[in-house]
Amino acid sequence: MKTVDAKHPIEFTVPASGVGSFYVQEDHRSNFYNHYHRHKEYQISYILKGRGSMLIGNLIQPFLEDEIYILKANDPHIFIKEGAEEEQIHAIHIFVAFDKLWSFFDLSELQPARDFFKNIDSSKKIEQDISLKIKAKFQELAKEEGIHKLMCILEVFQFLIAHEQDMHSLYSGLPESNFNDKVGVRINEVLRFSLANYDKEISIEEVSKLIHMTPSAFCKYFKKHTMKTYVTFLNEIRIEKACQLLINKATENISEVAYQCGFNTVVHFNRVFKSILNTSPTEFVNRHSAQALAK
Template structure:
């Protein structure tokens, strides 16, 4: 994975730029935006090309082309690319940011009450499957090229589509009941998350991670558990299992044992136990299930 420290974030809370009520950002490059961050705006993201994983709060889950993510305000998140034999593989993602504060009077219109309920009553961030999301691919691709009324009409069409698909939206519970930590805490978590992603293939000790954020091992363990609701070891293992799933699904390893060793597990027995704890099935069953699905 490339060095993510080339772009220094000013803060953990990153405001969406732009003076309008809606701001569109299109990212095309060799990786997704590489920082665990949050913002006060809703984020609607469409993955046009590429695959990888999403860290949302303390949740780690896969993400792939044509999936649509609706991320609640202040839900900390980070997309990161799947490892590939070709490091230059391009990712393409379109984001739409919008502030409910700016749009409060807009959503008071009687015609928008159904859409309003989708955003104002949402209990958690959501994802729409690639199967359903593919229908609005062209709308997202055209967003960045539109301005004024045409742009607004496209956005309303997107909102209406999401409203019509509300029963198909899958909840992404971030694991954080309330994101009440300060930006300084968020920057520490960002450093830890990036470090885990970059070093999951080897043994990572609590001592080296605590040193990274200038804390004692005991203080770090308490800090991380309080703010993510899980231990660092559990979080690291979830990243490893997600990476192992990518290897197994894409036939990039010859055996389950090879996937285990490539993802930082010293023994296949330990890998099998952690895999079943995270995925609720054994690696063998997981591979068989997805072989049938194909």
């Protein structure tokens, strides 16, 4: 990874590097890599500790402990931790570089793994009830080298192939060509500001100043590169945060949730909630309560 020079924008493309054909990275620190980025390697990430929001393409959603993310090559993404600054995150990442490994995957025994990566149509998520079955193997990966590391990785591949039907798509519909380094830097600024201030009133004038544009130019720029308006994007962040509050029962008062997430009226909150999730907040709470009782 290149060292960031404070005088220049960050690199948008962040290639994985390291010793060996498969690069395994362990993050055990205060935060994830904190720039919106992409790389040519496929990335398989197990979240051992930490929670927050992730943006992939133009799709924002929460992430939780004991979830697995399979990120398709060149899908722009960022994990952003929530919680106290001193809280640690812990994640294990496997990076798969096909330009190094094509002859390895050409072995007939590895055809299922090659087909899995070749045919994956979008980035994916595996939820906790399934991912816990392979947790110990990811934990081993951080300690192993040589043939033992390779055997662990092959077991992870076998697990992914066996549970392909259990994966949730993270397809955002965002064309890869929409992004370059400069766009990544700007979107990163807008994303971070929005996540830090979603509970307040945010004007287009305020957010456009972040990336030194007029409001009109910013609206066109954001729509071009994310395929949605900034207002839609901000509302999706707010509804995602509202869902977390409702699921975690931080409050059972829907009016309070609405105001905590930046909506001025409950009527507006209900309308936006239904337009994004095709259900009302009350129906959402009832459904998740029923699912929790059924487990």
